[in-house]
Amino acid sequence: RGSETENSGSLGEVREASLFTFWSSPTSAQATIDLVPPLVAEGKNVLLLVHNLPENLNIIYWYKGITTTDDYEIARYLLSTNESVEGLAHSRRETIFRNGSLLIENVKQNDTGVYTLQSLDSRGNKKDTSVQLYVHQPVSQPSIRVTNDTVKEKDSVVFTCVSGDSEISIQWIFNNQNLKLTDRMMLSENNSRLSIDPVEGEDAGEYQCEVSNLVSSKKSSSISLIVNSE
Numbered sequence: 001r002g003s004e005t006e007n008s009g010s011l012g013e014v015r016e017a018s019l020f021t022f023w024s025s026p027t028s029a030q031a032t033i034d035l036v037p038p039l040v041a042e043g044k045n046v047l048l049l050v051h052n053l054p055e056n057l058n059i060i061y062w063y064k065g066i067t068t069t070d071d072y073e074i075a076r077y078l079l080s081t082n083e084s085v086e087g088l089a090h091s092r093r094e095t096i097f098r099n100g101s102l103l104i105e106n107v108k109q110n111d112t113g114v115y116t117l118q119s120l121d122s123r124g125n126k127k128d129t130s131v132q133l134y135v136h137q138p139v140s141q142p143s144i145r146v147t148n149d150t151v152k153e154k155d156s157v158v159f160t161c162v163s164g165d166s167e168i169s170i171q172w173i174f175n176n177q178n179l180k181l182t183d184r185m186m187l188s189e190n191n192s193r194l195s196i197d198p199v200e201g202e203d204a205g206e207y208q209c210e211v212s213n214l215v216s217s218k219k220s221s222s223i224s225l226i227v228n229s230e
């Protein structure tokens with residue numbers, strides 16, 4: 001692997017760099033890019049929404065990364081002919097619109113990174129604006145365990161919510177409602193353990209845990225707690 005060389009000096013790069021100088025007129029406003037939605041989970045779509053594009057544009061380009069050479073071009077839009085053209089970095093999931101916005105469908109983990117918009121106006125002025133996209137993993141389904149699912153009043157039980165994910169929050173669900181904690185219940189610091197001591201008849205029912213991160217949430221299967229009277 002160590003002997004591989006990068007062939008980065010493509011013809012396109014040379015051509016583009018020699019035709020235009022990289023200055024931008026100080027009077028015109030800078031384009032801005034918003035991610036819609038701001039947080040995107042793997043498998044979903046995201047729109048890189050462009051505001052404030054400069055006037056009198058000829059071509060709008062989108063690049064993966066900050067290097068604006070052919071190798072990294074996702075697509076360009078030719079405004080004079082209303083035509084979009086795919087670039088070498090196009091993955092068949094991107095659509096460029098006349099207003100400059102770029103739609104990425106079914107995002108993958110490796111779509112994470114910087115995206116650069118370049119506008120070229122009729123006088124040859126180029127302007128670059130970049131945005132960082134981060135693709136979040138949805139949470140996996142948690143599982144639930146209990147020390148004993150058939151107990152007597154005054155016994156104690158401990159439910160545990162098991163998740164392989166990090167940066168999550170955990171909620172407990174009792175009979176399909178958010179669990180209302182009583183003074184006989186205690187949660188561990190990260191909510192992954194629910195202790196009930198002593199158990200009473202009213203605690204009998206279905207328990208589930210729900211794990212959430214910034215972009216998704218999933219519920220465990222349910223455990224039915226049976227409480228026999230003494």
Ligand SMILES: *[C@@H]1O[C@H](CO)[C@@H](O)[C@H](O)[C@H]1NC(C)=O
Nearest residue numbers: 047049050051097099100101
């Ligand atoms: C640009 O066009 C796309 C697709 O039609 C649309 O979703 C988006 O809202 C437009 N952006 C602006 C800033 O108008």
Ligand SMILES: *[C@@H]1O[C@H](CO)[C@@H](O)[C@H](O)[C@H]1NC(C)=O
Nearest residue numbers: 147148149150151152153155
């Ligand atoms: C569960 O609790 C019941 C009632 O206290 C007890 O009889 C039983 O042995 C316990 N089962 C286990 C596996 O600890």
